[in-house]
Amino acid sequence: MTETVQAPGRGRSGPSIADVAQLAGVSSQTVSRVSTGAENVRPATRERVLAAMDELGYSPNHAARALRYGSFGTIGVIAHRLARTGESRTVEAVVEAARAEGYTVSLVDVQSPSSDDVTAAAARLSHQSIDGLVIIRAETATPASLAVPPRMPVVVSDSRFVGHHPAVAADQVTGTHLAVQHLLDLGHRTVHHLAGPADSAPAEIRVDTWREHLVGSARPVPAVVRGDWSARSGYEQGRLLAADPDVTAVFCANDEMAAGLVRALYEQGRRVPEDISVVGFDDIPLTEFLWPPLTTVQQDFHLIGSRLVDLLLRQIRDRETLTDSRIVVPTRLVVRASTAAPRG
Amino acid sequence: MTETVQAPGRGRSGPSIADVAQLAGVSSQTVSRVSTGAENVRPATRERVLAAMDELGYSPNHAARALRYGSFGTIGVIAHRLARTGESRTVEAVVEAARAEGYTVSLVDVQSPSSDDVTAAAARLSHQSIDGLVIIRAETATPASLAVPPRMPVVVSDSRFVGHHPAVAADQVTGTHLAVQHLLDLGHRTVHHLAGPADSAPAEIRVDTWREHLVGSARPVPAVVRGDWSARSGYEQGRLLAADPDVTAVFCANDEMAAGLVRALYEQGRRVPEDISVVGFDDIPLTEFLWPPLTTVQQDFHLIGSRLVDLLLRQIRDRETLTDSRIVVPTRLVVRASTAAPRG
DNA sequence: CCGGTCGATGTTGACGTCAACATCCGGCGG
DNA sequence: CCGCCGGATGTTGACGTCAACATCGACCGG
Numbered sequence: 144m145t146e147t148v149q150a151p152g153r154g155r156s157g158p159s160i161a162d163v164a165q166l167a168g169v170s171s172q173t174v175s176r177v178s179t180g181a182e183n184v185r186p187a188t189r190e191r192v193l194a195a196m197d198e199l200g201y202s203p204n205h206a207a208r209a210l211r212y213g214s215f216g217t218i219g220v221i222a223h224r225l226a227r228t229g230e231s232r233t234v235e236a237v238v239e240a241a242r243a244e245g246y247t248v249s250l251v252d253v254q255s256p257s258s259d260d261v262t263a264a265a266a267r268l269s270h271q272s273i274d275g276l277v278i279i280r281a282e283t284a285t286p287a288s289l290a291v292p293p294r295m296p297v298v299v300s301d302s303r304f305v306g307h308h309p310a311v312a313a314d315q316v317t318g319t320h321l322a323v324q325h326l327l328d329l330g331h332r333t334v335h336h337l338a339g340p341a342d343s344a345p346a347e348i349r350v351d352t353w354r355e356h357l358v359g360s361a362r363p364v365p366a367v368v369r370g371d372w373s374a375r376s377g378y379e380q381g382r383l384l385a386a387d388p389d390v391t392a393v394f395c396a397n398d399e400m401a402a403g404l405v406r407a408l409y410e411q412g413r414r415v416p417e418d419i420s421v422v423g424f425d426d427i428p429l430t431e432f433l434w435p436p437l438t439t440v441q442q443d444f445h446l447i448g449s450r451l452v453d454l455l456l457r458q459i460r461d462r463e464t465l466t467d468s469r470i471v472v473p474t475r476l477v478v479r480a481s482t483a484a485p486r487g
Numbered sequence: 488m489t490e491t492v493q494a495p496g497r498g499r500s501g502p503s504i505a506d507v508a509q510l511a512g513v514s515s516q517t518v519s520r521v522s523t524g525a526e527n528v529r530p531a532t533r534e535r536v537l538a539a540m541d542e543l544g545y546s547p548n549h550a551a552r553a554l555r556y557g558s559f560g561t562i563g564v565i566a567h568r569l570a571r572t573g574e575s576r577t578v579e580a581v582v583e584a585a586r587a588e589g590y591t592v593s594l595v596d597v598q599s600p601s602s603d604d605v606t607a608a609a610a611r612l613s614h615q616s617i618d619g620l621v622i623i624r625a626e627t628a629t630p631a632s633l634a635v636p637p638r639m640p641v642v643v644s645d646s647r648f649v650g651h652h653p654a655v656a657a658d659q660v661t662g663t664h665l666a667v668q669h670l671l672d673l674g675h676r677t678v679h680h681l682a683g684p685a686d687s688a689p690a691e692i693r694v695d696t697w698r699e700h701l702v703g704s705a706r707p708v709p710a711v712v713r714g715d716w717s718a719r720s721g722y723e724q725g726r727l728l729a730a731d732p733d734v735t736a737v738f739c740a741n742d743e744m745a746a747g748l749v750r751a752l753y754e755q756g757r758r759v760p761e762d763i764s765v766v767g768f769d770d771i772p773l774t775e776f777l778w779p780p781l782t783t784v785q786q787d788f789h790l791i792g793s794r795l796v797d798l799l800l801r802q803i804r805d806r807e808t809l810t811d812s813r814i815v816v817p818t819r820l821v822v823r824a825s826t827a828a829p830r831g
Numbered sequence: 832c833c834g835g836t837c838g839a840t841g842t843t844g845a846c847g848t849c850a851a852c853a854t855c856c857g858g859c860g861g
Numbered sequence: 862c863c864g865c866c867g868g869a870t871g872t873t874g875a876c877g878t879c880a881a882c883a884t885c886g887a888c889c890g891g
Contacts, residue, residue: 159876160877160879169840183838184839184840185838185839188840200636202610202636204554204877206550206553206876206877207877207879208877208878209550209553209616210548210550210551210554210847210876212879217593224579225575225582226572226575231569232570234569234594235569235596238569238594242596248594248595249594250578251592252583252586268591272548294501374773375775375776378776402776405776428717429718429773432749432750434750434753434778503847503848504847504848505847513870515847515849515871516849516872517870517871519847519848520849520869522848523849527868547847547848548848551847552847552848552849553876554848554876554877555848555849555875556849
């Protein structure tokens with residue numbers, strides 16, 4: 144397709160293999176052998192070539208190698224709102240795992256997690272010579288409408304894509320069950336839910352699981368309250384919930400909203416956990432040092448990141464077709480001080 | 488699964504310009520013209536080529552273009568501990584600004600911010616065909632020992648590199664002065680400092696500025712207390728500080744340590760701000776919703792990121808030499824509820 | 832001393848793209 | 862009716878690298 148004009152070439156991109164060859168008085172192929180670490184080069188020759196490389200500051204042109212090899216040593220990562228806790232930790236793990244395997248990472252941050260934006264980003268990245276693609280949180284995208292270039296290995300951190308693309312996802316269902324059951328076990332009659340935005344897939348999984356659990360336990364199901372993941376939205380919804388005397392336990396879809404909620408509750412004179420118990424989700428580093436320390440569902444973002452890379456590299460290296468693969472990374476409940484039995 | 492039958496002589500990389508040309512019944516050069524948006528192609532021909540591209544799922548091979556043009560449309564980013572607030576927000580801004588200019592980002596996360604690791608990462612990235620390099624927080628690296636490939640445009644988010652590389656940095660000096668002066672203005676006799684690790688350049692700038700300010704104001708200078716940026720380290724140091732009755736005001740080098748510190752103080756029965764005032768640094772999103780909401784020095788990571796890209800692209804596109812450039816991004820003090828006049 | 836062998840090194844071509852130049856065609860002025 | 866002109870399209874070669882094959886030379890056994 145028609146593409147934007149390239150930024151004007153940077154001109155000479157340094158010395159080439161030929162320059163080194165000339166300086167060392169050998170053929171370019173010998174230089175190539177040295178630079179790829181081939182065995183069959185006399186030590187004296189190798190020394191001479193290395194010296195020439197050093198003198199000229201030579202380093203191999205990756206574009207040429209990529210062209211020759213048909214592979215780029217690069218994986219593309221599409222993320223949304225990179226600065227968010229889960230995203231940045233997952234990306235960090237992906238970058239780390241990729242490096243351990245000798246790959247670099249090309250990163251794109253999409254404005255919205257919609258099919259259109261993700262598809263566009265995938266197209267952009269595939270122009271950028273990548274060997275595979277990691278999509279972190281496709282959120283509002285649907286398997287049907289998300290298009291990735293044909294033959295491009297892909298992994299998605301979203302279990303809805305099972306059957307379309309290999310997926311790695313935290314076990315949010317179990318995590319949610321644990322959180323809700325924990326609150327019921329403490330004696331709460333029911334559990335309110337401060338959910339993430341409705342266009343987020345993980346948010347919806349948590350809502351659905353929360354509802355199922357309550358229904359399955361024959362408890363009343365309160366109306367869902369919505370935030371947008373931010374602490375501020377948690378604070379705003381908290382002000383409303385604080386006014387409702389029926390609320391004794393709130394399961395929040397992430398820790399930041401939980402933090403905002405807790406503050407709003409305090410400001411309205413409702414103590415945590417004495418009056419209202421609160422559970423978060425994610426276990427971000429600060430959670431333990433909030434007041435009170437937050438009971439939360441821990442997600443292992445680091446493991447998710449490295450599994451994503453595992454699965455992608457299996458496709459890239461072994462040409463495996465893994466569309467049905469699904470790796471579920473366990474979650475666990477970390478009980479701290481924000482939950483307690485209801486009064487009376 | 489059986490792997491797909493290889494088209495003769497081709498690996499995983501998709502159809503080439505030649506395949507499209509054959510299908511459309513034109514020469515490869517005409518396809519190239521269509522794909523670069525050249526004007527001189529008859530509309531009917533263009534249509535035929537576009538249809539062929541579509542049918543084959545063609546997209547240009549970036550490695551070949553990069554080789555041809557000597558430019559890659561990619562900038563390299565070296566970060567340390569990507570999941571940290573400042574880093575991830577800066578990287579996000581860099582990615583966003585880069586995309587707006589038509590560049591993608593290649594990301595490396597180094598294990599340690601030392602000269603050796605950063606130099607190695609820079610070498611690795613330069614093998615990866617990048618047009619320029621952004622180094623976020625070189626921390627323990629020194630200008631003398633940090634080596635980047637010759638002719639490679641570089642920007643560093645660290646003012647110590649002025650004179651070696653163009654730099655963009657938050658105005659930490661002013662931020663620190665504001666924080667310390669704010670506490671002195673409230674009537675505190677002096678201000679303690681919970682610093683970051685000694686091998687971090689920003690941490691040292693804050694220490695030095697804090698000390699200078701106290702000396703300049705003829706106040707006693709307490710011993711520096713060291714954390715490692717984590718909330719846990721703030722908590723641990725907070726337990727010690729809580730035992731010292733002379734402590735009435737603490738300036739913390741980041742918000743996370745401040746959060747840990749506040750919690751430790753509470754646990755030891757010292758209230759914030761009634762007994763001890765606390766100031767943080769960064770203004771991370773949760774700061775406002777801690778209890779009490781934290782007075783802190785706000786850094787504009789987003790602006791830092793976009794300025795880094797500005798400065799880098801000026802070098803890449805215009806071949807400008809900017810080694811003496813330095814952009815200082817303002818910081819400001821956000822006063823919330825964790826600071827007050829000392830009792831009595 | 833000679834053919835043979837094997838390791839070191841050189842030569843050629845191809846990866847996909849695109850700029851420069853070459854060619855081809857229709858139309859138009861003379 | 863011819864030749865010229867300009868736009869559309871085709872052909873060639875080069876970007877830097879490396880695999881495959883070619884060559885070269887020294888050493889070895891007979």
